Amino acid sequence: MSDKLTHLDHQGHAHMVDVSDKNITKRTATAQAILLMQPTTLTKVIEGGLPKGDVLATARIAGIQAAKKTSDLIPLCHPLMLTKVTVDINVISDRELEVLCTCSLSGKTGVEMEALTGASIAALTLYDMCKAVDKGIVIQHVSLLAKKGGKSGDWSKGDA
Template identity: 85%
Template sequence: MTDKLTHLDHQGHAHMVDVSNKNDTKRTATAQAVLFMQASTLTKVIEGGLPKGDVLATARIAGIQAAKKTSDLIPLCHPLMLTKVSVDINVLSENELEVLCSCSLAGKTGVEMEALTGASIAALTLYDMCKAVDKGIIINNVALLEKKGGKSGDWKKADV
């Protein structure tokens, strides 16, 4: 790893990194977001009892779509040809949902931002679809859990 911020040129100006000389390698990343909500809200999510319809399916689709559109949202991200995006939503407790977004490709740059964007937007979609019954939902613990491939190698978040 380097101490240098790659998105800054020698004068400190923001720029898009030139990756044309990098080799294509398989790259993957997984990110998470955790939602805390009332237990009654989570029950409605699981049982399909919310007025906006299938909350989990909509959140999964939103996360996939967001991962594919990351370069439209984050100015210095490269547009990527993702080969896989998955969004999994797991119940952690009676009032806690975990969103996991995993992205992969064979390319010149990593997919960490795509995984983080997918997890974040899936979580925001869950909030949007549940806010009619629970405006106090908290989204936190948005984090990269793991990345594989590329020049910097593999990385995994240490358990805290």
């Protein structure tokens, strides 16, 4: 890994990285967000007992849409032609939901920011849809879990 910040030019000014000479490779990234909530809230999420409707389906769609729009949200991200985005929401305890967003493409730049954006927005959507019954929900541990492909190769959080 380089210790050079690629989004800064030789004068320290922010710029979009030129990827025109990079090779096209298959790239995949998975990011995670954890939501901590009251057990009664989680039960309502699972059973579909919230006033705004199907919370899990809405959060999945929001995460997919967010991943596709990452370059509109983060100024120096390249617009990407994602070939696959999945958002999985798993119960990991009586108080916790895990959001996993995986993005894939064949391209010249990675999809880490798209996966992180998808996981974050899916988590925020879950908060929005549940806040009427639990304003104390905490979104935590938003992080990249793994990436594959590209010049820097494969990486996983367990290797760090």
